[in-house]
Amino acid sequence: xxxxxxxxxxxxxxxxxxxxxxxxxxxxxxxxxxxxxxxxxxxxxxxxxxxxxxxxxxxxxxxxxxxxxxxxxxxxxxxxxxxxxxxxxxxxxxxxxxxxxxxxxxxxxxxxxxxxxxxxxxxxxxxxxxxxxxxxxxxxxxxxxxxxxxxxxxxxxxxxxxxxxxxxxxxxxxxxxxxxxxxxxxxxxxxxxxxxxxxxxxxxxxxxxxxxxxxxxxxx
Numbered sequence: 001x002x003x004x005x006x007x008x009x010x011x012x013x014x015x016x017x018x019x020x021x022x023x024x025x026x027x028x029x030x031x032x033x034x035x036x037x038x039x040x041x042x043x044x045x046x047x048x049x050x051x052x053x054x055x056x057x058x059x060x061x062x063x064x065x066x067x068x069x070x071x072x073x074x075x076x077x078x079x080x081x082x083x084x085x086x087x088x089x090x091x092x093x094x095x096x097x098x099x100x101x102x103x104x105x106x107x108x109x110x111x112x113x114x115x116x117x118x119x120x121x122x123x124x125x126x127x128x129x130x131x132x133x134x135x136x137x138x139x140x141x142x143x144x145x146x147x148x149x150x151x152x153x154x155x156x157x158x159x160x161x162x163x164x165x166x167x168x169x170x171x172x173x174x175x176x177x178x179x180x181x182x183x184x185x186x187x188x189x190x191x192x193x194x195x196x197x198x199x200x201x202x203x204x205x206x207x208x209x210x211x212x213x214x215x216x217x218x219x220x
Contacts, residue, residue: 005029006125009036009051011044011058011071012087017110021057021087024114031118041066041074048075048082054125055105060088060095061196069095069102076103083124087117091135094160106130154218158200166193167218171210 008025012018018037025032036051038044041062048056056075058068066074072084085106086099096107105124108117109132120130154164162183169179176194180187198204201212212218 006032006055006121007035007051007053008032008121009038009044009048009053009056010034011038011041011056011062011068013039013059013061013063015039017059025118027114028118032121040064041068041071044071045074045078049078054083055121056082056084057087057121058084060086060090060099061192069098072099072102072104085121085124085130090160090162091132092160092162093135094155096131096135098158098160100129107135108132109134154213157212157216157218159197163193163197163200164218166190167197167209167213170194170197170206171213 010018010021012021018039022034025034035053036047038047039062041058041064044056044058058071060068062068062071068086068088072086075082075084080103083105084103085108086095086104087108087110088095089110091109099107106120106129108120108130111134112120112132116133120132123130154167155161159167165183166179169182174182176187176190179185180190183190194206194209197209201209203209203212
């Protein structure tokens with residue numbers, strides 16, 4: 001008797017991403033099936049409770065106040081056996097560490113190919129933990145540095161290493177365009193990091209972010 005395909009619920013605030021994922025996974029219908037989709041954490045929770053999928057696949061960042069990491073925590077709190085995989089465009093090790101602390105069973109990058117994605121989802125469904133191969137080596141190195149007492153500024157406030165770099169430039173008074181030039185990033189990517197910084201530091205603007213950074217001794 002052939003095994004049944006894995007049942008997935010996909011959560012991403014961009015419907016085009018979900019449709020693209022459907023197209024990629026349509027070649028593996030004997031192994032995986034998307035049985036539900038949602039564009040926000042609030043709409044995802046009741047859907048997941050109703051459908052009880054084998055694996056939940058969610059983006060790290062979602063519209064609204066609830067991120068993919070928050071959704072993961074809430075799903076695990078409701079059902080410790082729930083298998084959740086973060087599928088992200090961000091290859092920052094701190095996101096990986098946060099995902100694992102939240103109880104995620106995997107952290108994969110959106111650049112992964114279809115066969116690799118299906119294989120890792122199958123590992124997760126079998127009880128294993130899956131980390132994107134391109135991140136695994138760097139994550140081990142970062143963990144070793146953390147064990148040795150090396151830590152980036154802002155880590156204790158849940159800022160990723162990249163967000164800490166951006167915050168440092170905010171403290172220095174640089175514009176988003178200038179920060180993009182320094183870090184060789186797109187300006188929209190910088191804006192996304194700035195929004196994440198505001199959310200994590202619970203501030204509304206640059207002045208508030210700089211004030212928290214100075215008050216907490218993140219940057220002098």
